[in-house]
Amino acid sequence: MNERGDRIRAGMMLSRKLREIANEQTELYGNDPDTGNPRLVTKAEALARRMWELALGFEEEVVITDSKTGKPKIIRKVHKPDNAMIAMIFERIEGRVGVPESDRGKKQPLSEKVNDQVRQRINALAKEGDDGGST
Numbered sequence: 001m002n003e004r005g006d007r008i009r010a011g012m013m014l015s016r017k018l019r020e021i022a023n024e025q026t027e028l029y030g031n032d033p034d035t036g037n038p039r040l041v042t043k044a045e046a047l048a049r050r051m052w053e054l055a056l057g058f059e060e061e062v063v064i065t066d067s068k069t070g071k072p073k074i075i076r077k078v079h080k081p082d083n084a085m086i087a088m089i090f091e092r093i094e095g096r097v098g099v100p101e102s103d104r105g106k107k108q109p110l111s112e113k114v115n116d117q118v119r120q121r122i123n124a125l126a127k128e129g130d131d132g133g134s135t
Contacts (some may be wrong), residue, residue, distance in 0.1 A: 022047070055089050057081035 027046035028038040041049075057080050066073045 051085055051089060054079070054082045055085040 022044035023042055025040050025042050027041050027043055029041045029046050029049060030039050031037065032039045057078070060077050060079070062075045062077055063072050064075060065071070
């Protein structure tokens with residue numbers, strides 16, 4: 001077995017397990033309009049809905065205890081729309097896989113990739129020659 005094949009198989013296995021877990025109906029989200037009870041949804045739906053919330057922005061009420069009086073205090077927090085989440089959702093809907101923001105603009109030109117591969121092979125050959133070669 002080669003290392004690349006092992007990595008590919010491991011990645012496929014991880015993806016399969018993530019899909020299985022995503023289909024588990026274990027998350028509570030919102031209320032059922034008919035019964036008023038919390039609605040059970042899959043992890044995938046809960047994640048998708050959370051992504052939309054982040055993309056569109058939302059308000060939430062947070063209850064904190066006032067340190068001076070000890071009484072609970074309600075604070076409204078406004079979360080502005082997240083541009084990175086908007087881009088990710090748009091790319092998903094369009095069928096494109098998004099590039100992580102940390103990798104954007106760092107695409108290595110093909111010539112540099114080839115140079116790196118050649119350098120690695122030459123270094124590997126030189127190392128083999130040093131280890132077992134005769135002088």
